[in-house]
Amino acid sequence: MATSSPFSFLGTLLDRAGSALQPPAWAVEEFHRRLVLLLNHVLMQEEQAMERLLRHQGRAVRFQWRHFTLHLQATPAGLLDLADPLTPADLTLTVTEESAAALAQTLLRGDKPGIRIEGDVQLAADVNWLIEHVRWDIEEDLSRLIGDAPAHTLGQIGRAATAALQKFVALASGARGKTAA
Structure with missing residues (x-):
């Protein structure tokens, strides 16, 4: 007899709440601005990271998961800024795991979630290097x-x-x- 785990119930509840609740646009934009500040703070502590981003100044990367999107652009200073939403992405990274609970479990185990990569190969390699080597x-x-x-x-x-x-x-x-x- 198969019994269901209480974690599957919590996962379903999280997924339903996540798809039903949408934060207001101003809150999302403010969160994105704060996230960019944090990312730049971390990047400024790693000179090689800034050099890698400098090579891609003006290029845009879009991160997507379900209906959440973060659109960033490399600056001439080797840092990040929010990209104009109409700017086409040179690289799109889409998290393929749809379940919030499964994604959280993957991250808590220290594993990387599945990612679909579309766009510039060199930019993707440098973004991967940043993810692998830059730590706060x-x-x-x-x-x-x-x-x-x-x-x-x-x-x-x-x-x-x-x-x-x-x-x-x-x-x-x-x-x-x-x-x-």
Whole structure:
């Protein structure tokens, strides 16, 4: 007898809520602006990342998942800016996983989701390099605000929480596989 996992119910609920609830356009635009600020902050800490983006100045990349879209453009400074929505994308990266719960599980396991890539190959290679090599050192940023020792402690707590969440996701995925069999 196959029993359904409570996680499948939560996944269905998340998918329904995600497709039914649409944030207002101003909130999406503001979120995109804040995301660009964060991305540029991280990029400025990695000179090689900025050099790679500089080679693609003026080129646009569109990230898509379901009905969510982020359209970015490389600037002459080797950073990112929001691209005009009418600017054609030189590269489109579309997340193929439709389920929010399955996507979250994939990311929490530390795996990359499936991506459909359309467009410029060199730009895609450099975007992939950025994704693989550029990391936000949040502990370093926190240390500037609250000092080294408290930042290190918060970093340890965050790493422990992440590890526990990843272990939970792995156990839940394993349990779901056994109940479906």
